Amino acid sequence: MFENLQDKLQRAFKNLRGQGTLTEENIGEALRELRLALLEADVNFKVVKELIDHIREKALGQEVMTALSPADQVVKIVRDELVAILGKDTAKLKFGTPPTVVLMAGLQGSGKTTTSGKLASWLKKGGHRPLLVSVDVYRPAAREQLKVVAQAIGAAIYEGKVEEANTARGGSEALPPLTKEVERLAREARREAVNSGCDVLIVDTAGRLHIDDQLMEEMQSLKKLLNPQEILFVADAMTGQDAVNSADEFHKKLALTGVVLTKMDGDARGGAALSIRNVTGQPIKFIGVGEKYDALEPFHPDRIVGRILGMGDILSLIEKAEEKIDKKKSEDFAKKVLAGDGFSLDDFREQLRQVKKLGSLSSIVKMMPSVGPFAGMQKVADNFDDKELVRVEAIINSMTDHERGHHEVINGSRRKRIARGSGTSVQEVNQLLRQYAQMKKMFKSMGRGKLDRRFAGFKMPGM
């Protein structure tokens, strides 16, 4: 049901064989698939359009490489493009003359309070002395929540006092914002930070809608008052198309300095990251990966790109393949198979050697996405013994040249000899021959078998 984008792209390129260039005609379907994948991942549709146009431009006229299938090639262009948009790893905060002020901003329920706690915990580990304060005088028990968080992580908190009647949100009438109260708390907290020698003040704010003018003004006056080094937009990874609207408005009103993408421990594809980055131009500094206070991680553009495209780290795999696979040999191989010369055990051994250059098979599997068709692969990989590769190669090494070219002659007694020669068992030899026969059949049916299916079709004994 869940077809990998990679597979879809392969299919889209099924008619593009051998060499040539990428043209409007042959990348059309691939771009359509790509568009759907991006939309499915919640990348804003306008951003998608821009991206597709851009990628089309980049792809057009490119030579079809031999080491990469056209599908991989397009994926690579897409990946490079997305990574470029997302920017580099930036799990850093700017510090100023103490106390550095970090202002948390975002919609209701996005994860500001939890992230405030996580940041305090992270800063503490880095040798800082953070002070927490909640200026959320609106949501019931919001300030109480931060207090519990602070206790849990052993961070300092400025509690201050707010009239009970003031925690007003949720009552029967719309009440005016309590900006004065909020400002007072903030001012007191900063004084407390100075007095107690805390070098970072983390200000948790009430969730608000970007179209709530009064509360957005309150944010602006907080900014003016505190002059924060960082204004972090905390956004939920599950956010859909609206991400551009809220991020844009928050950025316009506050000039954000960074983004935290929360709830990344779920299965949301996180396309909002692209949307938000696109409209704010600000780096995503952290991702939230759980409800516990240590569940904060630096943001890796590479990883999220794979996730948005639904392809795990398959992208790094492509890169690795591109670097390491001997292009000449691959070309020869492809030509040979294409010419209908078949796929000999010699070729099989050569493929093995190429795969080995990529590192261990289990590390290759680990780079695959853990969803869709690859689900469960990780577990297999954990149990997989890379020695299998060595054994398979040993088996082929023990064959005569003639046997490698004509596997059908390998009868019972030859199998015994090969097993003995390679220090393996007849069963292992049988298994290998069976798998080889399968692969051969597969290549044959592909007819135009570009070598790049080596990953998709490559099944090792025991897998």
Next chain:
Amino acid sequence: MIQTLFGSTEVKPTFLDRMKEAVTRTRESLGERIDEIASWNKQIDRNTLDELEATLLASDLGSATTGQVLGNLREKADHKQIGNVGELKRLLKEELLAILKSAERPAKRVEGPEVILVVGVNGTGKTTTIGKLAHTLRAQGKTVLLAAADTFRAAAIEQLEVWGDRTGAEVIKTKPGGDPSAVLFDALQAASARKTDYVIVDTAGRLHTKTNLMSELEKMTRTAQRVVPGAPHEVLLVMDATTGQNGLQQARLFTQSAGVTGIVLTKLDGTAKGGVVVAISRELGLPVRYVGVGEKQGDLLPFNAQDFVDSLFA
């Protein structure tokens, strides 16, 4: 005209491409394409179609539902020899309405305490919705018990207690970190003994991918059943209107574990349209029961499919 309307096949995944796919699934010949063009009025140009598609996508309907809706629209439009853009829009709304209506079902009438279990991913507005629901029911003169079964999130119990005070509903609770099923059990026993009209159960937000937390919900529904046969009578999945396509998976998995009977779509007072509920209606047949339009106690409205569809085009 033909060129601008339909472009060439290679260029873009046009509106028409996907409509065609949904409807015919066959390779089209040029002749067929011209036939189709003839059935569209000249007023409806490529831009109109793109705009409609953009509207649906921007509302988080998702590409699959958008494709299907537009595909159906085309069929109808072909059939009726559609006249102008306004007419086309009206048909489109009809299409959306039909999806939402098909998922609607009347709420069950229940004797004795009616148990409403409220579930959802983190931060969607479960507790607030419970406060609003309690307010609505209390205003109708019903007695309400709130079960504080979110024992996990910091100060979640206190948050619910504020709502209890506000609405005059008693809160049954345990200490932070306590067993949610135990709280539920206590609340249901109390409600049965006192003949309370409604028990509304607040649960901790959880991502649908966390199997241990989802089995905790299964356990809670079993507990409810044990104390009050037929309970929980209503299982509301609270979904934030800003949610994108992940909402479908949320609905799927919460339904699997907790037997969701309806959706509450919150934060519609923002700019997000919450169109993923159309996809959910279409694929899972789950009705939307209420919408949240603010943080005050009166900001909960019964879902009205017509208004909702109109809001997509507003």
